[in-house]
Amino acid sequence: MLEHNTFGLFNCEDGLPDYAYSYEEAINNKPPYLSDFEVLRVRTKFQKEGIRKNNISVEEQKKMLADGKEPEEINYEGTDLEKKVSNKGTNALIVQEFMEECIKDNNGTIPGKTIFFAMTKKHARRLEEVFNDFYPEYKGQFAKVIVSDDPRVYRKGGLLDQFVNNDMPRIAISVDMLDTGIDVREIVNLVFAKPIFSYTKFWQMIGRGTRLLDPVKKKPWCVKKDKFLIIDCWDNFEYFQMNPKGKEDKPTKAMPVRLFETRLNKLDLAEHLGEEALVVKITEQIKKDIAKLPKNNVVILDANSKLEKLNDGFWQNLKEEKKIFLRKEITPLMRTRTGEDFDSMSFEINVLNLSIAKLQVSEKQEKRIEMLSEVIIEKVSDLPLEVNTVAKEKELIDAVLNNGYVQKADEEDLDVLIEKLAPLMRFREEGIRPEQDELNLKDVTIEKGYIEFGPHNERLTIQKYKEKVEELIKKLAEENEILQRIKQGEQLDTDDVEELANTLMQYEPYPTEKNLQKAYDARQVRFVDLIKYIMGIGGLVTFSDKVSEAFAEFIATHNTLTAKQIQFLQTLQTFIIENGRLEKKDLINEPFTRIHRLGIRGLFTPNEQEEILEFTNNLLTHA
Incomplete structure (x- = not known):
């Protein structure tokens, strides 16, 4: 959706910045100090639904068989893309959406300066290949992978120098390197082609586009910059609105000190x-x-x-x-222990803290035991059993993943966890996996933050559509008899409403009940009540308001929820507000797998899962 509230994203009250000089003030200053941005949310079918035989067309299945691949064996979640599987069609679709929606240069044909944030170096190379396939006339100069271990990047006249100072390349495809530090004022597009878990990195990436472009110093090939566009392909904005601190919890002290x-x-x-x-x-x-x-x-x-x-x-x-x-004297020396297995240390700290909580018997510690148990279980659940060293401890890993094992563990059991599983944590971060499966299946866009309207399927951002509707209603209210009767508080019959709807459909942007419901976030509100609201007569309880109120009540009545479970429900709340729908399979995909790798299954019992589904189905039916 091409809208944002910067205060809301920073988790501040509107108009009350937390810092002496906020980002909002910086963009609203006259003249502004930073550039504002818009966000376009784009999701593809395979990102949302995964890749399985039942959502691959018969034609595509025939192609797979011809290529020696068995459709029956294809079973990937959306979160597996560019991890366990790569699909050329998905990368191609992301590039196509970008080329269609991006801020373009003065000729209106090709993008202004852009950074693509890719998941891995292989992913970056695949995106580069798609650009080269689509635009052979640029002979490989249009988009370039810029990564830190490429010797061509840093030298004078190298790839980074070319991107900053030359017309080409227009697109830099980065893996971590350009997330921070680079200062290219000409950047007008950012593409988040990967999920982001760190709140700090999220804002550092946004920061690549916030620098203003001095019109006096503008290069001939630069577009005027009054804002920049972020195309979010992985619901990162949705994730951070309900999880403002993200998933990372970076220690301020060295791990050996802790x-x-x-x-x-x-x-x-x-x-x-x-x-x-x-x-x-x-x-x-x-x-x-x-x-x-x-x-x-x-x-x-x-x-x-x-x-x-x-x-x-x-x-x-x-x-x-x-x-x-x-x-006082020895603890600080521990920071000199470098080159050790810090993943193992982190796990040992978790287990030691659990041991401490178990020794301190109190109601407060019960909550802490539950929280620490969740952390330990989640880390163990991330261990890849396809690694032989890990597989040797499968029996213990399976035991840990059974409900209640960690919480019931005594001091001796916890020692075993440290001895056997802490050394395996080094495999967790890398997530060593089998060779990626490479597919070439056509993908389609299923989510996009626009309103389509009119006989020629024109498109506007939701905000611009609302502005046009409100301008139209204001203009017609001076002469239209039915709108004047609404203003005077008269009730309309069915014929009046139909006549008004037909009248409005003669003028751009051709407002319909469905489009007004989408634009004003009011799924169940009737056409005439939406018109009244636009005219300033009566209030409007939005779908978002109803969902937020229902979730607040649900969480309040379930007072034994853990912090992780509340985080999951808050993410579910945002998901429903953003999508207006929910299927059971959504709960084991992004963004829920960022909270627990198994999604809802890793945090709630089967009965609790059914209760949540019943609650959300009822909410979606009546909100």
Whole structure:
């Protein structure tokens, strides 16, 4: 949808910025300091529904058989695109939509400067290939992959220099490199061709287009820049509106420091509870951490006098002053431990914190146990069993993924989790997968933020369509007898409403009940009531308002929901508002799989899933 509310996206009240000088102020200043943007949401059929035999045409299936592929074996979720499977038709469609909708140069034929944000380097190369296939007249100069490990990028006159200073290439296809730091004022289009999980990176990517273009310094091939366009192919704006902090939780302290501090916290608690065996075990773990400090590091060499105090006598009776010494003098040294398996450390910290919560019996800790258990289960669920090293622990992994195992685990069980599964976490981030399946199936666009109207299927953004409708109603209200009767509060009969509808259909933008319902987010509101609202007579409870109110009540009445479950329901709320529909299969696809890789199945029991579906079906029927 080509609309946005910057305050809402930043999770601020309208008109009340959180910072001394907000982005909204920067774009509204006279003259503005930053460029504003519009967002066009585009989704394809395969992104939404996945790729399976039942949604591939008979003709396409015949082609697959001719190519030696078995349609019966094709079964991919939308989230598998450019991970487990690549479909040339989907990439081609994204390029076509971009070329049709982008802000173009002064000749109106080709795009202004653009960054495509791709998922992987292979994905970037495939997009480049599509551009080259579609536009052979540019001889490979139209779009270029710009990635950090390409030696052609940085040198004088290299790819980056060409993109910044020359007419061609018009399109830079990037994987991470151009997300931050680059300052190209001429950029007028950004294409989010990948899902984004980090709120910080999300806004850094948007920032690539916000720099103003000085008209005096405008190059001959530059288009005038009063705004830029973001084409969002993966519902990233929808995700961050309901998840304003995103999925990432980047630590401010080095991972080894956090691990050491967590051990000290557990040591304090074990001593307080009189758990002598546990104290001995944790003390040995702390000593092992210290032994791993890099002895030739300059920081460690400077701290030798402190480390020499940690002799055998130091550990025999750990009084309070000794623990203070460990926290104050030794903990900071842990930051020198580099080149280690930080994924393993992160998992161990989660398990240690769960152990601490289990030792502290209280209602508050019950919630924390539940939350930490979810984190651990989610990390374990991400382990790829196709990796042999991981597969050896399949029995333990399956046990962890069974409901209740982690929450019921005792101290010994948690030690086993650390010993067996922490070393496997390094496989989780990369998500090592089998070779990608490559398909060439025609894809179609199923979602787009426009209103189509009139005999020639003209299109306008929703905001522009509303402006035209309101301008038309205002103009006709001065002379149209039925509109004047509405203004005077008279009731209309069926014939009056039909006559008014026919009259309005004689003028652009040819407003119909269906288009007005879409434009004003009012699915169940009748034509005449929408006209009244446009004329300023009476209010309008939007579909969004009804959905938001219903979800707020649902969450309030289910007061045992975890933070992850609430996050899921808030995302579901946004999904319904944005799409106006819901199918069961949607709940195991994006954006829900960003919260848990299994979607609704990973967070709710079968009975809870049915309750949520019944609630949403009822809401969609009556809202």
